[in-house]
Amino acid sequence: MNAYPTNDSPRALRIALVSDWFLPRLGGIELQMRDLALTLMERGHQVRVICGVDGPPQQDGIDILRLPGPRLPGFGIAFTPGVFAALRAMVGRDQYDVLHVHCGNVAPIAHHAMQFAMRAGIPAVATFHSVLKHFDLPLMLLDRVHGYSRGAIGFTAVSSVAAKAMRPLTAKARVAVIPNGIELDWWREGNATDIRPVLPPVEIVGVMRLQKRKRPRVLVEAFAKAIEGLPPGAARLTLIGDGDEAGAIRTIAARHGISDAISLPGALSREAIRSVLRRSHVFALASRLEAFGIAALEGLACGLPVVTMRMSGASDFLTHGTNALLADDDGEFAAHLRRLITDAGFRSQLADGASARPPGVDWTEVAPRYEAEYRAAIDRVRASGLVRP
Incomplete structure (x- = not known):
């Protein structure tokens, strides 16, 4: 097992980016995950994507684990119970330092990854890419059942609007607003x-x-x-x-x-x-x-x-x-x-x-903020004592 690094240890991390979605499907989450993976790799980290859509095992130099099983009609994501067992096996086998989970409107795989991370004592950060308007009751029920707001997950949202919509799920837990990055x-x-x-x-x-x-x-x-x-x-x-x-x-x-x-x-x-x-x-x-x-x-x-x-x-x-x-x-x-x-x-x-340069959105500014969230998530798990075996 890898020793968990601390905030004083800037060594490279083993990071899994987990989502229902990824390339070759085209959309905002997919392209942001691709760019984030490439940026983190350039900064010396080991990165792998775990996703629920079909496609090649590598794209743009990024290693991809694609969850097996039938695809949900109209969406193209794997959805059977075996998908969740495969996700747990992949995460447990490779001993990542941190999971970075990316959530959209349809996100059963992302939510299962968060729930597994909380149960297994795996450091995790969850980024919400969608405005979950009109989902207040389901989100409150998710929190009541799974304890999102009481766990060690680090929550981020891509905007203040998205962060506000997360409140039924996260209650008073901190939500860091980290914008999407561009070059x-x-x-x-x-x-x-x-x-x-x-x-x-x-x-x-x-x-x-x-x-x-x-x-x-x-x-x-x-x-x-x-x-x-x-x-x-x-x-x-x-x-x-x-x-x-x-x-x-x-x-x-x-x-x-x-x-x-x-x-x-x-x-x-x-x-x-x-x-x-x-x-x-x-x-x-x-x-x-x-x-x-x-x-x-x-x-x-x-x-x-x-x-x-x-x-x-x-x-x-x-x-x-x-x-x-x-x-x-x-x-x-x-x-x-x-x-x-x-x-x-x-x-x-x-x-x-x-024509003025918008602040805070270049990957040179966005990536370090995510790195700080990763190390904070690792520290929270260490402090909680809920370290995976």
């Missing part, structure tokens, strides 16, 4: 010499999975309202991503007679997304239950003012009137879009604000 210099690279088009159309861009939770239909309706009565070609909307809402979006665009002003290129690589962001003027995101808004942060890093909902977790790194416009409702969201389409001077003013 800030990579996204900002070339911004100073970019020449964005100064003539119409004003290019508005959104990056998201085209699913109901992200409210792409609302974004298209707001765009239609924003350009109502404006000259043809005043603005264009590009929605990057794929999902089952694409057909509905095309129907809405046709109904409003704006099909020529909307582009749906599908899912794109990060390089291609960055290229689109660099030649755009505004980033737009209409989702309400946005735990963080990593795509909005990437847009901001590329120098774009952001239009989004005030209730979004993105409000942690956005400032209304400085680098963003935050809306209280859908009507105000559409009005914000129209103002940025029609007022070039104000749009330029917000773009100047967006």
Whole structure:
């Protein structure tokens, strides 16, 4: 068994990143876990991913243990009881220094990993990537049954909005807000010499999975309202991503007679997304239950003012009137879009604000905070005496 390091011992850790989700499925949790794994490996740690989706045993140089069993229709994650036995066997066999569990809205594997860690005396940190709104009663029952708020797990959330939604599960336990990380210099690279088009159309861009939770239909309706009565070609909307809402979006665009002003290129690589962001003027995101808004942060890093909902977790790194416009409702969201389409001077003013470097979100700042959480979790288990055999 590995001797548990202390906060005075900066030696490399054996870390398991555990989640229901991972690549090749594409989403915010999956990409954040991939980037976190690579960053931790660069910092000298040994990292392995344990997940419930099918795929290769290694990706981007990351070792992956994929839990066996039938996959849940519509989600693609393993879900039978044997999955949990396999998870316990994998964790028990490899003697990790710490488990870092990543939770989304659908997270049976993540929750079982937390419960097993508490019972077995394994240091663990749990990060919540979703806003668990309307889940208060189930979360309170989970805490009552499994004692989340009374255990040694270190809880983190990707935003203050996500942290607040966790309270029924964590009660008065500390929840550290650690933002999602990005490679800030990579996204900002070339911004100073970019020449964005100064003539119409004003290019508005959104990056998201085209699913109901992200409210792409609302974004298209707001765009239609924003350009109502404006000259043809005043603005264009590009929605990057794929999902089952694409057909509905095309129907809405046709109904409003704006099909020529909307582009749906599908899912794109990060390089291609960055290229689109660099030649755009505004980033737009209409989702309400946005735990963080990593795509909005990437847009901001590329120098774009952001239009989004005030209730979004993105409000942690956005400032209304400085680098963003935050809306209280859908009507105000559409009005914000129209103002940025029609007022070039104000749009330029917000773009100047967006060009400032957002603090605390680069991986060089985010990774050390997670390392501190890992070592604190190890210390809590040592102090509790609940050390695994």
